[in-house]
Amino acid sequence: MPKIVDPGARRLEIAEAVFRVIQRDGLAQASLRSVAEEAGLAIGSVRHYFRGHDELIVFAMRSLGDRLEARLLGHLPALLDPSTPRSRRQEITEELLGELLPLTEQTRAETDVWLAFSAAAKNRPDLAEEAARMYDGVRALVRRVLDGANEAGGLLEDLDLAVETERLAALLDGLALSTGRTSPELMRTVLRRHLETLRCPE
Amino acid sequence: MPKIVDPGARRLEIAEAVFRVIQRDGLAQASLRSVAEEAGLAIGSVRHYFRGHDELIVFAMRSLGDRLEARLLGHLPALLDPSTPRSRRQEITEELLGELLPLTEQTRAETDVWLAFSAAAKNRPDLAEEAARMYDGVRALVRRVLDGANEAGGLLEDLDLAVETERLAALLDGLALSTGRTSPELMRTVLRRHLETLRCPE
DNA sequence: CCCTTTGTAGCATGACTGTGCCAAATAAAA
DNA sequence: TTTTATTTGGCACAGTCATGCTACAAAGGG
Numbered sequence: 030m031p032k033i034v035d036p037g038a039r040r041l042e043i044a045e046a047v048f049r050v051i052q053r054d055g056l057a058q059a060s061l062r063s064v065a066e067e068a069g070l071a072i073g074s075v076r077h078y079f080r081g082h083d084e085l086i087v088f089a090m091r092s093l094g095d096r097l098e099a100r101l102l103g104h105l106p107a108l109l110d111p112s113t114p115r116s117r118r119q120e121i122t123e124e125l126l127g128e129l130l131p132l133t134e135q136t137r138a139e140t141d142v143w144l145a146f147s148a149a150a151k152n153r154p155d156l157a158e159e160a161a162r163m164y165d166g167v168r169a170l171v172r173r174v175l176d177g178a179n180e181a182g183g184l185l186e187d188l189d190l191a192v193e194t195e196r197l198a199a200l201l202d203g204l205a206l207s208t209g210r211t212s213p214e215l216m217r218t219v220l221r222r223h224l225e226t227l228r229c230p231e
Numbered sequence: 232m233p234k235i236v237d238p239g240a241r242r243l244e245i246a247e248a249v250f251r252v253i254q255r256d257g258l259a260q261a262s263l264r265s266v267a268e269e270a271g272l273a274i275g276s277v278r279h280y281f282r283g284h285d286e287l288i289v290f291a292m293r294s295l296g297d298r299l300e301a302r303l304l305g306h307l308p309a310l311l312d313p314s315t316p317r318s319r320r321q322e323i324t325e326e327l328l329g330e331l332l333p334l335t336e337q338t339r340a341e342t343d344v345w346l347a348f349s350a351a352a353k354n355r356p357d358l359a360e361e362a363a364r365m366y367d368g369v370r371a372l373v374r375r376v377l378d379g380a381n382e383a384g385g386l387l388e389d390l391d392l393a394v395e396t397e398r399l400a401a402l403l404d405g406l407a408l409s410t411g412r413t414s415p416e417l418m419r420t421v422l423r424r425h426l427e428t429l430r431c432p433e
Numbered sequence: 434c435c436c437t438t439t440g441t442a443g444c445a446t447g448a449c450t451g452t453g454c455c456a457a458a459t460a461a462a463a
Numbered sequence: 464t465t466t467t468a469t470t471t472g473g474c475a476c477a478g479t480c481a482t483g484c485t486a487c488a489a490a491g492g493g
Contacts, residue, residue, distance in 0.1 A: 053354070055353065056350075061481065070442095071441060071442050072442080073442045074441050077442095145353070149257065149350075152257035153257070161412065189424070196421045200398065200405055202408045203404035203408070206404045219394055222391075222395075262451080272471085275472045275473060276471050279472095284451060
């Protein structure tokens with residue numbers, strides 16, 4: 030038959046073009062035409078892999094969520110391993126949660142695109158579904174981190190973990206929102222400070 | 232001459248129509264036509280008061296910033312008054328910072344529109360200017376609140392107020408971001424809890 | 434060699450947009 | 464009443480958009 034091409038890989042390539050366009054020009058500019066040009070394809074080719082514009086955007090948002098989820102879960106085993114020493118746990122926790130902050134070029138691009146998606150989701154039911162998945166995913170992850178630290182005896186007693194989960198997740202979201210104004214160094218300091226306030230003295 | 236109309240008031244009326252359209256359908260739908268219809272005017276009338284679409288959106292964003300600033304500063308005198316008792320200070324602080332959260336229909340509308348503007352500002356220099364003003368304004372306000380509490384002896388000692396300002400401001404931003412998922416009650420609880428952790432024991 | 438399937442490309446259409454420009458209505462001033 | 468500046472209304476154009484549809488190229492099976 031024709032040129033052998035892996036459709037899944039193609040779709041991911043196109044999704045990456047979507048990310049680049051959104052980061053550079055904003056979600057409103059991520060039309061089929063501009064995405065096709067960014068991907069080095071003809072508009073007809075893009076439409077061969079996606080039913081239409083909506084499906085393209087939803088797929089891009091979903092694959093961003095998948096990518097983030099995979100990276101975050103990669104940090105989790107070391108954290109849940111009971112044999113990991115406490116000092117190392119602190120480092121891992123900061124690294125893991127730092128993945129959600131715009132500290133590097135890579136994560137800055139991700140948070141900017143994620144912000145564009147989240148804002149758009151407020152008025153678009155199809156995106157809202159995926160936005161809710163990200164929201165729940167981040168809360169669930171933060172909760173697991175806090176639970177793990179708690180069981181290891183690393184947290185202050187009498188914490189309401191439901192409240193602390195929301196507090197920490199909101200803090201991360203808020204920092205992600207201030208890309209370009211708050212320096213990465215300050216973000217790190219703020220995150221570290223917040224975790225300090227949760228940890229038990231010894 | 233013609234109908235006596237206060238241009239400033241008219242511009243504000245139109246800006247409010249912009250807010251309603253953005254909250255209902257998103258910033259991308261806030262075209263001259265849809266805004267004119269929402270305001271009950273002809274498109275030509277709207278264009279009489281604004282040079283073009285860009286100026287309309289920038290003006291709307293600026294007036295939202297002005298409105299928020301005025302409301303927030305209204306709470307400040309009571310807080311800075313040395314004769315205000317400590318228990319009352321706590322209430323006022325919560326009320327003041329709560330203005331930045333989507334707790335009521337009114338403030339929810341404001342935070343949603345503000346989010347739309349903030350996201351758009353990432354790729355639009357004209358909006359970025361106003362977004363930076365809001366960012367700085369919120370930080371400055373939070374800083375004043377913390378400074379005031381500190382001077383009144385209400386805070387833990389040895390706090391790095393620059394870090395704490397950013398931490399609290401980011402928390403507020405993050406909560407504002409999760410409109411529709413996190414309940415107003417939980418938001419209040421999280422804010423109260425955060426303030427507790429800053430207050431000195433007595 | 435032909436045929437079928439898959440990928441690539443793009444034309445045509447209708448909808449929506451911002452804006453330049455013009456005309457009418459209005460009401461205060463002369 | 465006449466004049467005149469302001470306000471209101473909208474036509475017309477060029478641009479961009481998503482999408483239905485068609486056409487062609489490529490490559491492996493018969």
